[in-house]
Each structure stands twice: as C-alpha cells, then as structure tokens.
Amino acid sequence: MGDDLKKGLFSARLFNNRAIHDLELRRIFAKSWVFIGHETEIPNRGDFVTRNIGEDPFIMVRDDKGRIQVLLNACRHRGAQVCRVQAGNSKAFVCPFHGWSYRNSGDLLGVPVRTQGYAALDFKEWGLFSAPHVESYMGLVFANLDPDAVSFEAYMGDYKWYFDIQFALSEGGMEVLGEPHRWIVDANWKQGAENFCGDSSHTQMTHKSVLETGIIDPVSAGAPKEGTGLHIHDCSGHAISIRQLPGEAPFISYPPEVTQHFKPGRLNQDQFDLAERSLLQNGTLFPNFSFLHIGLSDSPQKPHAGFLTLRVWQPKGPNQMEIWNWILAPVEASPEYKRRAYQVGMSSFSPSGSFEQDDVAVWPSVARTAATIFAEINNMRFNYQMGLGDMSSSEPIRDWVGPGVANSTNAGEGGLRTFHHTWYERMTNSKLELDHHDH
Structure with missing residues (x-):
C-alpha cells in the first residue's frame, strides 16, 4: 500500500471495509485531536x-x-x-x-x-x-483520548499558520450562529475529509448547477487557473486550498461594515494579506475537522455574504457518516448581517443546501464501488495523481510566505495525497518516505 501511495494510488477497498474501519477507530480517532x-x-x-x-x-x-x-x-x-x-x-x-x-x-x-x-x-x-x-x-474545543498525546498546538504544527487566519481575522473572533445541523450520508468519512483538502476540480462538474444560477462567484469555482488557485499541502500532515484575486481585496466577500473589524492583531502581516486577497479558504485538520471560509449568496439578485462553516465527518461504520455543520460569523458583525450570513450558509451547506445536494448525490457511489466484488478482483485503485511529479506543468512556489508546499494552480490533488499519507502513517505507525518531490 505504501508503494501505491507514493505513486498517487489509493486502494478502493479502503473506502468500505469493516476491518479497516475498526482499525481507524483505534489507531486514528483514539489517538488524534x-x-x-x-x-x-x-x-x-x-x-x-x-x-x-x-x-x-x-x-x-x-x-x-x-x-x-x-x-x-x-x-x-x-x-x-x-x-x-x-x-x-x-x-x-x-x-x-x-x-x-x-x-x-x-x-x-x-x-x-x-x-x-x-x-x-x-x-x-x-x-x-x-x-x-x-x-x-480560540473557542474551539478539541479532545484527545491518548494519555501520551502531544498538545493541540504541537499536533497542528505549521498548519497553525493557516488555521489561525480562519478564527483570528476579526478582533473579537468568530461566533457560532444557531445550533449545528447534522445529517446521515451513505459514504465513508474519508470522502468528506479529503474533499475539503483541495478537490477543486470537482466543483465545475459536481456543482455545475450553482455556477449556472450565480450562487457562487465563477472565479471561486471555475476551471483551475494559474495564479487564482493555491493548493498548500504537506503542512504537518494537513492541507488547505485557497482561491484569491491577486491585486484585489475581496476579503472572503465580507462587506466593509465587517472588514473594518479585521486587524492583523494575532496574525502577522503575511497572514492578513493572504486573507485580504482570498475569495475562499478551505482545509482539513486531520482526521475529520474541516472548514470553509467563503462568500456566497442565496439569490442571484443579492450580494454575496461571507461566513465560516465548520465540518465534522463523523464515522458511523465503513460506509456511512454523519455530517455535523456549524455556521459562524465575526463577533462584531451586526445582528442583521449575522442573520444574512446564517441564511446564506444554510442555503448552501446544510441538509437541504445547494452544494450539499450535489455532493451527497455523488459520494455514496464511491462506497458502493469500494464494496463490489469485481473491484476487489481487479485490485481497483483510485487515481490521486493529478499534479503529481511529471503530471504537473508548474513548480511549487519557491518564495511562498507560509509553511507547507504551495502550488500556484489548483489543478492538483496534493492536499488529498497529504491526507492519505497522514492516514497511512497513523494506521501503520511508519513514515511514508516519498521518492520524489510532490508538486
């Protein structure tokens, strides 16, 4: 399995296998934050x-x-x-x-x-x-069942640089709006976790309907394009994807009434500048905590509103998960803006959300495929080679201001590979030595 991962291949059976799932509960969830x-x-x-x-x-x-x-x-x-x-x-x-x-x-x-x-x-x-x-x-409560666990900040490692942008951009921090929503999906928990690591190429196909209706900015979800998309991977075992507008300051579609409260504060100037250029940022802190900082609208006639959604991909067996979803907004935002942000968040990322309906229509078929006899007979492996080595037409950014390996195009799956490399290392308690530089 390790040799396959080095080549960007991942066995299909790992998305629906009872014995592997039971090991995940012991070796990953019982030992992670x-x-x-x-x-x-x-x-x-x-x-x-x-x-x-x-x-x-x-x-x-x-x-x-x-x-x-x-x-x-x-x-x-x-x-x-x-x-x-x-x-x-x-x-x-x-x-x-x-x-x-x-x-x-x-x-x-x-x-x-x-x-x-x-x-x-x-x-x-x-x-x-x-x-x-x-x-x-920063108001987020994490727990670890391993008596010998390192601290949470040590667990984040260099990824803290990106993590802090989501929660320390506003002087007062972020506030949860309402109660979390949750719903059952007949898919493996890894489907959602890897997706938020930077599966940019699925948006233009899976979410074609929201593009056509104008719910999301075309630049945010359009075809991968050099300079507008960033994939940062191999960052202490975690990954993040960013869409930006170089030379502009969309600030994740927050209006001036909210951005006036954005200060470097706990962030350094490079972190703050990156947030200012960003249309969206989404990532996964291994194993199953994801975030999406984005601006969307619930109507083509209304302006976009920025918000932060948090995700937990809760395992419920090898072929089922429960998705937990929180919506957050800056503490200083007005009550009217918070209501608007909540409405926009729920219209897009909730049990009946426009994005959610697309994803949950696709993901269950992956688990079904993973359980087929013919996939087993053929030793079916999924292809995660997009942007790997010679597959990529671009090199990592040499003078990138943050930690991790940063690519100036989101035409890649480096974040997904990072997720599965971390999964392999936690499952086997062995380091995966890569033979080449992962673009």
Whole structure:
C-alpha cells in the first residue's frame, strides 16, 4: 500500500471495509485531536451537549466550576447511557438503569441503597471516565483520548499558520450562529475529509448547477487557473486550498461594515494579506475537522455574504457518516448581517443546501464501488495523481510566505495525497518516505 501511495494510488477497498474501519477507530480517532464543539454552545455552568469521538459517545459539559469536561456517556455501574438528550443544562446526570448519579464534573454523586449494598464503595474511584486531554483553542474545543498525546498546538504544527487566519481575522473572533445541523450520508468519512483538502476540480462538474444560477462567484469555482488557485499541502500532515484575486481585496466577500473589524492583531502581516486577497479558504485538520471560509449568496439578485462553516465527518461504520455543520460569523458583525450570513450558509451547506445536494448525490457511489466484488478482483485503485511529479506543468512556489508546499494552480490533488499519507502513517505507525518531490 505504501508503494501505491507514493505513486498517487489509493486502494478502493479502503473506502468500505469493516476491518479497516475498526482499525481507524483505534489507531486514528483514539489517538488524534478531535473537534468536540465550540465554547459558545455551552456558555453557562451546567450547559452540555452530546458528541462523539470516533463512534464513542461523549458529553461536553461546563461543570459547576466553569471548567469544560468531556465525559464518556456511560455509567460506571453497568454501562448504560447517563445522558439521553442532545443538549441541556444539569447539575447532575442520573443513570436510568439503576439510578447511579454523577456531578456535571463526572464525579460520582450518589448510589441507591448505598449503606445496604455499597457500604465500602470508594466514590473517588467510580466517577465517569473523562478524556485525558481537553483543550480550547480560540473557542474551539478539541479532545484527545491518548494519555501520551502531544498538545493541540504541537499536533497542528505549521498548519497553525493557516488555521489561525480562519478564527483570528476579526478582533473579537468568530461566533457560532444557531445550533449545528447534522445529517446521515451513505459514504465513508474519508470522502468528506479529503474533499475539503483541495478537490477543486470537482466543483465545475459536481456543482455545475450553482455556477449556472450565480450562487457562487465563477472565479471561486471555475476551471483551475494559474495564479487564482493555491493548493498548500504537506503542512504537518494537513492541507488547505485557497482561491484569491491577486491585486484585489475581496476579503472572503465580507462587506466593509465587517472588514473594518479585521486587524492583523494575532496574525502577522503575511497572514492578513493572504486573507485580504482570498475569495475562499478551505482545509482539513486531520482526521475529520474541516472548514470553509467563503462568500456566497442565496439569490442571484443579492450580494454575496461571507461566513465560516465548520465540518465534522463523523464515522458511523465503513460506509456511512454523519455530517455535523456549524455556521459562524465575526463577533462584531451586526445582528442583521449575522442573520444574512446564517441564511446564506444554510442555503448552501446544510441538509437541504445547494452544494450539499450535489455532493451527497455523488459520494455514496464511491462506497458502493469500494464494496463490489469485481473491484476487489481487479485490485481497483483510485487515481490521486493529478499534479503529481511529471503530471504537473508548474513548480511549487519557491518564495511562498507560509509553511507547507504551495502550488500556484489548483489543478492538483496534493492536499488529498497529504491526507492519505497522514492516514497511512497513523494506521501503520511508519513514515511514508516519498521518492520524489510532490508538486
């Protein structure tokens, strides 16, 4: 498999295989930093939401001391689920099976008939299991189940340079608008994660309808063109794709009333200038956290509005995922603009969104193909060679201001290859040594 990856080939069976999926849960999701939610979803003490890491159920809760806890949603007595709603506020979680109760910190609070049946029970040893590492970064809450995990910033590595642009562009940061939407798609979780690494060439075909109706700027989603598209890959195992207008300042279609609050601040001037030139930026922090910073419209008669959408590609078996989608806007934006940004975001990226309907019509067929007997007989491998080595007509940008390998054309799949290289290294615990420079 490693030799195939060096050539830009990826086995079809990896998109629908139970044994491989089970290994992913153990070697990737149990050892990576996984997005749980945003701090603004639980602003008050006792607020909670239920989320997943891999396929394991967790409760993200702000305890009575204001700390954010990520607790396994399973009673220590017999394993029953202690929280059975998606969100709420509570000082305690009570198991519906035998009545064991837990504080919102996870500490064991009470056990029925304790003096008769559990007189010697040590309450300190029987609290809910909690994620060993939980970090909040610019309001984003990530957790890692590996006791030996590196810090979240170390996990991001050089990718932090691009990650910060999305969340620190506005002086006050970004605010979640409404609750996250979620929906089931009969496709492998890797389909969405790799797509946001820079699959620019699918837009003009899969999303042809939104181009024809004027929902998206033609430059943003048109055919790959030298100078307007950037693919940055091999950036600490993560990747990003950027569309820009050199010599212009579209600022992701945010209007002046919003961009007046954009300052370098926590960003350096190169980061700020790149954001100013950008029409959109989309990327994936391995394994399953993606973002898209873009300006769109819900009507050809209305101007574009910028917004940030966050994605989690939640695995639910080898051939099914649940997509979680958040819409964000700068804190300083007016209530009217936030409503507009939310409407535009939901009209494009939601269960009924124009872009979403296109993608979910295509992705399930990949998982179906991966499970076919004839694909197995023919050792079918998918082609990720676009822009690789001699396939590319351009060289990486030598004086690129940011980290990673940057190409001045988005006619490539370097970001997707980066995703699968990282996947291979995490699955095999071995470094993939490339024989040539990946354009």
